[in-house]
Amino acid sequence: MHSSFIMELENTLPHLFRTEYRKIVSVLCRTFGLRDVETAEDIASETFLTAAQSWGIEGMPPNPTAWLYTVARNKAINHLKRSGVFKSQVVTSYLDGMATQSEHPSELPNEVFEDSQLRLMFALCHPAIAVEMQVALCLRLLCGFGVGEIAEAFVTDKENISKRLLRAKGHLRDLNATLDMPPGSQMHARIGAVLTTIYLVFNEGYYSNSNDSVLRKDLCLEAIRLCTMLIECKSTNVPEASALMALMCFHFSRFESRIGTEGELIPYDEQVVSSWNVDWITRGGFFLQRAGRGEDVTAFHLEAAIAYYHAVPAPEKWETILNLYDKLLLIKQSPIVAMNRAYALYKVAGPKDAIAALEHVDLDDNHLYHALLGQLWSAIEQGRARYHFNRAIDLAQSTSVKQALRKKLDDL
Amino acid sequence: MEEYIILMRLDLITRDAQPSPEQLQVYMQQYHSWIDGIVAAGKFVGGKGLSTEGKVIRFGKVITDGPFAEVKESIAGFISIRATDFDDAARIAADCPILNGKGNSVEVRRIVDREQRS
Numbered sequence: 001m002h003s004s005f006i007m008e009l010e011n012t013l014p015h016l017f018r019t020e021y022r023k024i025v026s027v028l029c030r031t032f033g034l035r036d037v038e039t040a041e042d043i044a045s046e047t048f049l050t051a052a053q054s055w056g057i058e059g060m061p062p063n064p065t066a067w068l069y070t071v072a073r074n075k076a077i078n079h080l081k082r083s084g085v086f087k088s089q090v091v092t093s094y095l096d097g098m099a100t101q102s103e104h105p106s107e108l109p110n111e112v113f114e115d116s117q118l119r120l121m122f123a124l125c126h127p128a129i130a131v132e133m134q135v136a137l138c139l140r141l142l143c144g145f146g147v148g149e150i151a152e153a154f155v156t157d158k159e160n161i162s163k164r165l166l167r168a169k170g171h172l173r174d175l176n177a178t179l180d181m182p183p184g185s186q187m188h189a190r191i192g193a194v195l196t197t198i199y200l201v202f203n204e205g206y207y208s209n210s211n212d213s214v215l216r217k218d219l220c221l222e223a224i225r226l227c228t229m230l231i232e233c234k235s236t237n238v239p240e241a242s243a244l245m246a247l248m249c250f251h252f253s254r255f256e257s258r259i260g261t262e263g264e265l266i267p268y269d270e271q272v273v274s275s276w277n278v279d280w281i282t283r284g285g286f287f288l289q290r291a292g293r294g295e296d297v298t299a300f301h302l303e304a305a306i307a308y309y310h311a312v313p314a315p316e317k318w319e320t321i322l323n324l325y326d327k328l329l330l331i332k333q334s335p336i337v338a339m340n341r342a343y344a345l346y347k348v349a350g351p352k353d354a355i356a357a358l359e360h361v362d363l364d365d366n367h368l369y370h371a372l373l374g375q376l377w378s379a380i381e382q383g384r385a386r387y388h389f390n391r392a393i394d395l396a397q398s399t400s401v402k403q404a405l406r407k408k409l410d411d412l
Numbered sequence: 413m414e415e416y417i418i419l420m421r422l423d424l425i426t427r428d429a430q431p432s433p434e435q436l437q438v439y440m441q442q443y444h445s446w447i448d449g450i451v452a453a454g455k456f457v458g459g460k461g462l463s464t465e466g467k468v469i470r471f472g473k474v475i476t477d478g479p480f481a482e483v484k485e486s487i488a489g490f491i492s493i494r495a496t497d498f499d500d501a502a503r504i505a506a507d508c509p510i511l512n513g514k515g516n517s518v519e520v521r522r523i524v525d526r527e528q529r530s
Contacts, residue, residue, distance in 0.1 A: 048436055
């Protein structure tokens with residue numbers, strides 16, 4: 001075997017896993033129903049295990065994607081036959097779609113897959129399932145992340161995530177949830193839940209304490225991909241989805257700029273503006289415009305606008321941002337929003353006003369809260385600044401964040 | 413040189429059921445280097461990986477879905493090689509990456525040569 005061939009092959013399997021695992025899982029979920037999510041996952045995983053070994057021995061087949069679908073389809077039919085469900089043609093129609101896809105991969109649109117993934121996403125975001133479970137389920141079933149990777153992103157152990165996933169799947173079974181899209185009357189509320197979950201997936205990547213920056217970037221890109229699916233489907237393409245997309249694009253434009261060579265987080269003020277990714281900012285601008293189609297101004301609209309003013313130069317930038325935060329606080333009373341507003345207030349009115357505003361914010365166990373207070377006090381009273389930086393160091397979870405804070409403490 | 417077959421057995425119970433993409437990459441890489449080494453020594457004859465589902469047919473033509481119904485081990489693949497003797501074949505088989513998984517095993521069997529037999 002030629003070495004360049006091997007390299008190509010070795011890069012291809014993880015890539016195929018990332019793109020095809022979730023398609024296989026969602027089509028199988030649609031065939032089996034949500035009572036049998038585990039089987040769908042098992043079959044998809046087994047298919048890839050077989051591929052790793054078989055391709056390792058014999059080399060890559062001429063059409064790897066078709067190979068995967070054929071193997072998965074055969075496993076699924078075998079499973080259905082064994083469990084005695086293989087009765088009606090209807091049950092296998094999705095699998096047949098898969099087979100047709102595999103024989104003529106370029107002739108059929110991706111509709112079967114896109115549609116199955118969308119349905120699964122809406123089913124997972126059922127109101128009876130706790131939000132953090134929805135996020136874990138989405139990462140596992142729709143993004144194909146391994147239990148180990150999810151654990152790394154949440155900075156917890158594998159066992160914890162396994163338990164969480166198992167519980168969530170049990171919930172899905174008990175609910176007898178279907179993969180039908182929610183009826184019109186419930187659609188609006190459900191889209192809200194789906195968007196929240198996508199945003200949490202993004203935040204998990206953007207703000208995670210994990211030191212694995214490749215993994216974190218993947219999480220952000222997955223959230224962007226899921227949101228793209230919503231925007232590309234007519235019935236789910238609400239302005240709010242575009243607002244979330246804009247928000248994520250603006251944030252993502254600074255993904256590289258905010259991570260230093262040691263993996264430490266570089267604060268917004270200290271980032272090299274020219275290193276921000278212009279393509280993502282432009283993309284964000286495009287979606288922000290599309291988000292303006294509707295009547296509603298949602299929290300995502302305001303957050304996207306705030307992110308816009310962070311990403312582009314503007315006169316009275318911080319005044320505008322402060323104003324937007326005031327509006328955001330009216331519809332989303334979160335201490336994090338209040339803390340971020342205090343930063344904008346500091347930029348407009350100076351540290352004393354910001355400190356006064358932060359006194360009403362209940363985030364005593366948050367390292368960012370104390371880091372900000374440390375920064376604000378450093379120009380006024382160093383003792384206080386030292387106290388808050390020390391608190392922040394105690395509360396921070398990742399070593400790189402601790403290091404960056406310690407440096408600030410030393411600089412006082 | 414004699415011909416041998418190496419049967420790879422996978423423990424269906426203790427295997428890592430849901431490997432990450434990176435683990436899969438490692439698995440495939442391991443098989444590559446193993447096979448590459450055998451090819452380089454001019455000892456590789458052929459081989460296949462197998463899908464887990466199957467049927468077992470017993471005396472009286474009783475057909476069961478298997479092999480997983482009865483045993484926890486199932487044959488995951490096989491290769492055939494040329495080796496100087498049993499020890500040589502066993503040395504090659506010992507490098508099979510499936511042995512990195514707890515509970516897995518490989519079996520080396522000599523293929524009976526028609527000419528020798530007659």
